[in-house]
Every structure is written in C-alpha cells, then in structure tokens.
Amino acid sequence: MKTQATSKIALQSLKGNNIAIHVGEDAWQLLSNSTFLANWDKLFESCPWATIFQHQSFALTWYKIYRTKFLPVLVIAECEDQLNGLLTLAAPVSGNKGQIVGAGHYDAEYHTWLTDGTDNGSFIQVAFTKLLQLFPQYPIYLRYIPPHTPIQWMREPKWKKRCVWLAGSRPLMNLNDPNINMVFRKDDLKLKLNRLKRLGEVSFERITDKGQFAAILNELATLYDFRQGAMFNKNQFLDDLFKKDFILALFDQNLLHVTVLKVSGKIFASISAVTDQEWVYLSGGFNVHAPFYAKRISPGYLSFMLLGQQLVNEGKAVLDLTPGGDFYKERMATSHEPVCELIVTDSVIYRAKRQIRRKTYEYLAKAGKWPMGAELALRKRLYLLKNRVRQVKREGVLKTAVEKLKKVVQPPAVKVYISPTTVIAFNDSMAINKNELSDLLLFVANGTLQTRWEFLEDAMRRYGHGESSYTYCKDGRLLYCIWRTNNVEPIAAGNKLATEKRKEENFQLENMYCHSEGREKQNEFLKAVAHAITEENQNATIRVVTSTKNKSLCQTLYSMGFTIS
Template sequence: MKIFLGEKANDLFKDEKFLEAWDRLLGLCPWATVFQSKEFVLTWYTIYNKYTPILLTDWDGYKLNGLFTLTINNKGEITAAGTNQAEYQVWLSTTEDSYFILKSSLKLIKRVFPNKPFVLKYLPPRSPVEQFNKESKWKKEVILKTHLQPLMVSNEKLLAQELKKKNRKEKVNRLKRKGSLNFAVISTIDEFLKIFDDLIIQSDFRKGAMYDKVTFQYEIERKDFLIRLFELGLLHVSILKLDDEIIASNAGIAGKEMVHLQGINSHSPFYAKYSPGILHFLMLGIELGKSGIEYFDLTPGGVKGYKEILSNCSQVAYEFKYLSPIKVKKELLNEAIKDKLKSLFEGLLKQNYQSFKIAQQFQNGKKKYNLLSKKGLKFFEYDGMNQVFSSRSKTYLTLSSIGKEGLQKGFKFRENKMADLLNFDESMGIITRKEFLFDCMKRIELGHSFFCLMSGNSLCAVLWYIPTNVSLGELSSPQGKSLNSGVMAFSYYQSQYLSVTHCLLYSVIKKVDVPFPVQLQLCSSQTKLKNHLKLRLNV
C-alpha cells in the first residue's frame, strides 16, 4: 500500500484509468456503500477543500485491489472522507484481500501519522472484522464496538397497515380536515432549490432545540454539498405538504438498494401533535417499495424513539478505533465509567419530558457556566427568560387598553417565522441558544404564536400570544386566576431594547386584533420588564 497526500492525491483523481478501477472495485466489494463511491468522495473533497485528501491504495497504474479514502477531521483524528456525513466508513477491497489491505493500511497510518488516532464510525454490516476478535495482538491497539443498525424494510403492505392503525389514521384525517395533504418526491433541481431553505430552517431549529446543533448556520459547505449530490442522483428528497406548507421532509443520501437517514430531515413544530415526521417516513417507505428500493436505513445511534417505532429489521454495524496502547487503556476506562453512570441514571433518563428536561439541564450546565463567567456580575442587569415549563412563579398584568406608540424606524416584527428565532445571540444575555430554542419549540407545539422584534438581523425580543383555548404550559397556570381572554408573554428580550417592548406589544395587539382585557404574563425574574410596562402602560 502507498500513501498519496494533498495534491498527489488530487492528481491521481484525474487519472481516468484509476477512476474506472475504483468503480470496478466498488462493485466487487461486498461491504461497500454509496459513501465509498467516487461520486460521493470526490464531491466531498472538492467542496470541503479545507480538508487534506489522504489516499491509501495499491494502485500501480493497472490494477487496484485496495483503496482507503481518508482525511483529518476537526478533532485531529484520521477518519474517512466525508467525516460525519459519511455514515459508513470503510476500505474497499475484495473479500480475499480485505485483511491484508487493512493491516497494511494500519501500518502505513502508524508510520506516517504516529500520534494521530484512526477512527471509523461506522463500519457497515458485513465488514470483515473477524480477525480483530481472533488475534490477541490487536487488543492493545484496536477498539471494536458493535452498534445496532435499525432498518425499515420497504414492504408496501406492512407499512400501509401501520398507517391505518387507529391513532395514525386519526392524525391523517385531522390533517386532511385542515387542508390538502400530499406526499411528494422531489425530482428536479429547480424544485429542490425552491424548498431547500425551508427544510434547512426546520432542521436547524429542531436540532438546535434538542442538541444545540444548528449545522447549516455555521457549516456553509453543507448546503452546496447536498445540492451537488442531488444533481448526481445521490440524494433522495421527499416532502409531506399540507396545502402549500411543508410539514415534514427527508433528504437522504441514496445507494442502489437503500436510502440512508443521512442528509437532512425535518418536521414542522406547528404540527407536532399530528406526528408528521412519523407519517412522512411511513409514506416514504411505501414509495421506496414502489420504486424498487428495498430499505430505508435509520442509521446507528439514538435507536430509541422514532427509530424504534419505524424499525422492522436490524443489522450490526461497528465502531473502529486504532490507537496507541496507552490511549486504548484510557478509552476503555472512560467507557467503563460511562457505562456505570448510565446504569445509575437509566431510570432518570427515560423518554418522557420531565426526565428529558433534567438530563438536558445537566448537559447544558457547562455552557451556562461559561456564559456566566464571561459576563461576570453584569448578568444581574438582565431579567431572565420567561420559560413555558419553568417552575418560577408567574404574575399577570391586566391590560384594559394600551397606548398607540408604534415601532420606531429601523425595527420590524414578523409572525411565526422560525428563521428569526435562529438569529438568537446567546452572547447578549445569560440564556444559552439551546435553552432558548427548546422553550420556543415547546411553546409552538402547544399552539402559541410568536412575534419577533428585529433590528436588521438582530433578534431584539420575542412576544407570544396564547389564545384562550390553548394551554399556557405545564407549570404556567395562574394561581387562583380565571383567564377569560388571550394571554401575551415576553419570553425573551435584549436588555438594550427594553425601552421598545411596549411598542411591540401595541403593534402585535393591533395586528392580531386581540380583544381587551389582555392578560400579560410575567415570570418572577422579569422585574425590570414589569416596571417598564407598568410605567408606560399606566397599569
């Protein structure tokens, strides 16, 4: 095996004979996936050109028996080209040559990159890894873990039956009473480009709320990469629409026999109670069956929740790490500690909201501490956030009328635009982005409408309107107060825009035509906001 780095690898990618041999080897390799195809790999190297190509191969100008396309990720690890967008990471070879190719590659990596870990997550099912379990010498340098790979077999009859189950049928019928419900596969680049930004907003909003990941906001290459994959026929895109509104979607990287849950998937929080994501995935499975695609790969990791609901088949994938003996010992010790802690807290971390909230608060602690450390004592100048599921006590101001002071020049407000919420800047207060987006998501799911005060691209304040027939939230009911009118609440504002909060309140009441009296909800920490509004509104 030889190594080609940087420009030398790029020169080899221009060799037509090499590319033809790559295609042949891909077809001969029993464990190969679309993530090892030249179309996927070369597209990724081109668009993510900040990553150095590392090519391991025995190509001699005529024959190709082994190929490993690699790079160095942001953690300084050697890994597969595509990094976390390559769902399955593996070498290409025939079955007969597989162990020799991998063993030779490991020796070469150790010699050229002696201090760098080599990590593959995940090796696909059928990867030939038996030797690492059989030969004791590898135990000092290799960690091999198994992971469940859940699949949804594209059985049209079975999935149609799943859709007809009582609770799902009811949700479908309720959606149809709201408008025209349609599943569609996106087949042209013009159609895809027209909807792509909406899918990105839905995806980043939910993943930001759940995992603090707003990938498309910071990884500018990802959008271009997925567009190029669509043009190459490697991205299968489908949507579920209610009239003209997309309520669920999936754009998954596709091979010959399966579509992978790798790319982008989303659903609208405004329709969360109808489970549009689950309905869409079942409809997608039926469509894949009609198209002759056998599987929808739900991918390893996080196999509980919706993956467990949708999976009707499974395989085993692997996580592979090639480390120094010292790092292996350290890694195994850390894993043992994690497993012990997981067993201690497994009862706490069940899939329900309250325990999920506790887990998220624990994970959010470090980031919160960092924010407070940067702000020092200045954070006392900020009122805090009125969170829908907060245990803080709530008070209510009754507004019988309101002044007529509209927004000043340079400000605007928009209703129910999730893109505005993604402009939240956690450096402007003591609330983390994840806390903010999670609270917004839960409010939207309850049926609250929101209005964002914007100055340019800066999010200044968020005002919510809660109609009389909508829940205030689990912990937000007023103490001994009967609310016969709609409720409004500022969940967030930047301190420097406190002086215009009453202007936003007036503008929204006028737009929505909220009947008086209006109940304005405030949490116990919003003292500055309360005092300002009392002064300006004479209540």
C-alpha cells in the same frame, strides 16, 4: 495538520507490500485520473459490503466541496495496474489536533474499505500499520463499519492493543417484506394524518427538479438548525458554510431522494436521504419537520411513514433508518443488523479514554438506558454549568449570592396585566414576525440568564403545544420575543363558527425576552404585537403575564394603559 507537513508527506507516499498512501496534492492527482476512477468503480462493484458512501460519486463530491477543510488520504493496493484495495480517508487541513476520518466524515453514515472480499483482511491490516507510521499523532476513526465487513482480525493480540470498537445496531425498514403494509396500518398513523388534514389540504411529493429543491433549501435548513439547536445545541447549516453546496451537489449526482409533506402549500416536514438504486439512507442528507403542533400531529413521524409507502411504490428494497437507538426509528424498523464504530491508535491515553466511553455505553445499554441520550444529558449539564460559572464571574460572586438570597427570602410574584378597552396606538415602522424560526436562531444570551440552548429548547416545547411567537430582529440579532399561549387547538380550514368564536377569546402573552439594546423601544414592539393580535381577532382581550422582577416590562405595560388583573 499543518500545510508544511502536508507538502512533505505528499512527497513521501509510502510504498510496500503493494500498498501506497497518497496524501494532499498527491491524492488529488490520483483523483483526477480517469483510469484510477474506472478501477475504483470496478472494485466497488466487486466488494460485498460496500455502501454508496464508498462510491466515487459520493466520496469525490465530498472531497471537492470540503477541500479547504480536509486533505484526501487514499490508501490503495495495486497489482499490475489492477486496483485490489482502497481506503478513502480525510485529514484536517490545519491544527495539531483531530482525527483521520473516513471520507465524508459525519456526512457519511458508513465508513469502510473496499476489496473483492478474498484477502481475509490483509489489506486493511497493512493499511492501518502504514497509516499509524505516517500519522503517529492522529487516531483513525471509522464511523459505523457496515455488516459483512471482515473485522475478525481486530481481536488478534496485535490489534487488540491498538483498536477500540463499539458494537451497535442499524434499524432497517425492509420494503420487500411481505408484511410491510402492516407497518403503515397502525392506528396512530391514521389518527395523526386525520388531525393534519383538519388544518388544510395535505400533499406528499418527491422533489426531482434542482431549481425547486434549491428554492426551499433555505427554509429546510432553518427547520433543521432550529431542531438541532434545541435538542443538541448544534447549528449544522449556520456553522458549516459548505453544507448547502454539498447537499445540492449530491442532488446533482442523483444521490439524494427528497420528499416534502405540505399542508395548504406550507412545508410541515421533509426528508432528504442519500440513495442508490436499491437502498435509501437517512444519513448523509437531513430530515426536518415544523415544530408547530408537533405533540398532537407528529409531522416528522407521518413524513417517515409516507416515505416508506412511496419507496415501496418506487421499488426500493430497504430504508436504512441508521444507527443511534432513537425511539422513532425503532417504531418503524422491521429488522436490525450489526454495525460497529472503530478507533485505531497507538496512543495509550487516547485508547484508554475511548475504552472508558465504550464500557460506559455497554453498561448503560445493559441497564436499559439510551447511551447517546445519557451522554447528551451529561454534555448539557456541563454546558449549563460552564455558562453559570461564566455568569458568576461576570456579575461577581457577591452580587450573585445576594440575588439568590433575595429570591429565597422574597420570591418574585407574578403579575397579570390586561389590555385597555381603547385601541392601542400603533406605529407600523416596526415590522414584527409571527412564528419565524430564523429569528429565534439569532438569539444571544443578553439581558437574560437563559442560554441559547435553553431558549431554543423552550421554544420547541412551546411550538409543540400550539403556542405562537412574535419576534423582531435588527442587525442580525434577536431584539424581542414574546409568546402567545392560548388557542392550542388548531382550527380546521374553513370552519367559520370556530373562527368567529376565537374572536371573543382572551389572549395571553408571556415569557418576554428583550435584548439590552432594545429596552427603549420595547413598548413599540408590544404595540405591534397587540395590533397583530387584534387584526386577527377584533374583540380580543390581551393579558400579559410577567414577573414583578421585570420592572422595565411592568413600567412599559403601565404606560401603555394596561391594568393589573
């Protein structure tokens, strides 16, 4: 939405049937009016289906933080200075494409409108009619309309040709359920908790001090972006410069419930969830867990179960696990309620596209498949295809075909190099990191055909099986990464016998990544890795596995005194 158009729209607030639409600066004047805010609070309290995401404390916080990205769009119904209806939306500040979205966008799990419940849907019908007149080129998207919201009007002929809705379900953990303790007595929970305790002292605590939360936020953001990058190719904190400010602002408003699971003082998992007096919502905040030993210990699952127990003790009523169909949510749910996504548009083409998506989702659900998982798999295939095409264009079709043919005729062999018995000379000018997730987020596809999505996905899998990474970064980019693949079983804290035995074991390094700008000094990196391993394990024998195709690495290992096994 262009700024010039915005200034005109702000002067053309539509009024009729007691409905007014306020956009941009016009809306900001209203949002700074104490009388309007007080009336908003009264309407919120009288609305049977309202969630915390429609409260002014949440919506106004989001509007302020994202002011440079979104314009507030307020649809209000007033009669004799009494606020009878309110729909809080947002429009993109710039660009000709986009949607009108609910306030909070993806940071708000539920989008809906506020009335006292006696208007039988008349307010929202007039609101949508006026909005489509004012923004004919913008579809209106409400993500997950909560239960009990009056939506019967959508099935009327007038609206069926304008609306596309997708039914869904939200899993809930009802904390007042008399049988709730049975959820926390599952055998696998006890087993995983015991495995975690073998690593050190386990603690689970709620963070209530802003300074303490701010001190760990960067670490939590790295954990979140790593997992999001590996699973969805998303970088929520890296790409959204406002997200940390928004999270801290929610904490300031007492709208964020933060818990941390630690082992010997190190963060293994954390859940930051939006909360009101009775409900806690996973969406709006974020949950993270360290990827290390995830397959055996499942720190994320443990954190959720411990959170449920804590919320029972705090007197909360419901933990809303949020829609999406994720398996881990279904494991913890005690009940479900219906929700729906809604698109309102006059565009026949846009509506047709969304209808196809809706029918596809419904077909997959009936077939027993996870629709969001299928959509993600398709998106990943297209992403990889685009990258492969881009690589072929860059390398040339002929060269790519020749390389493929070589692999078929003479597949590259695997070589195993063994470290020399003498001590490898080490220059401490290169400070490497071990298991540093922030380093991996600086990966760029340079010197490899592997995409960033594939790289992070592979890294998460390796960490989950107990592998360790050694990395070195320079000037904001990852130059080197190599994986140590042994010792997947964690050693209990204080177990001296196991620690001594480990010193005599072999250590295997593989899957070396080297940025093209780091070719000349990859020997220094490998020396630093070897030194780090021998510092931990004095009698370690290091094996490096590589392909014969990687001639540069083979030559480097040979020059360092490694011999072929």
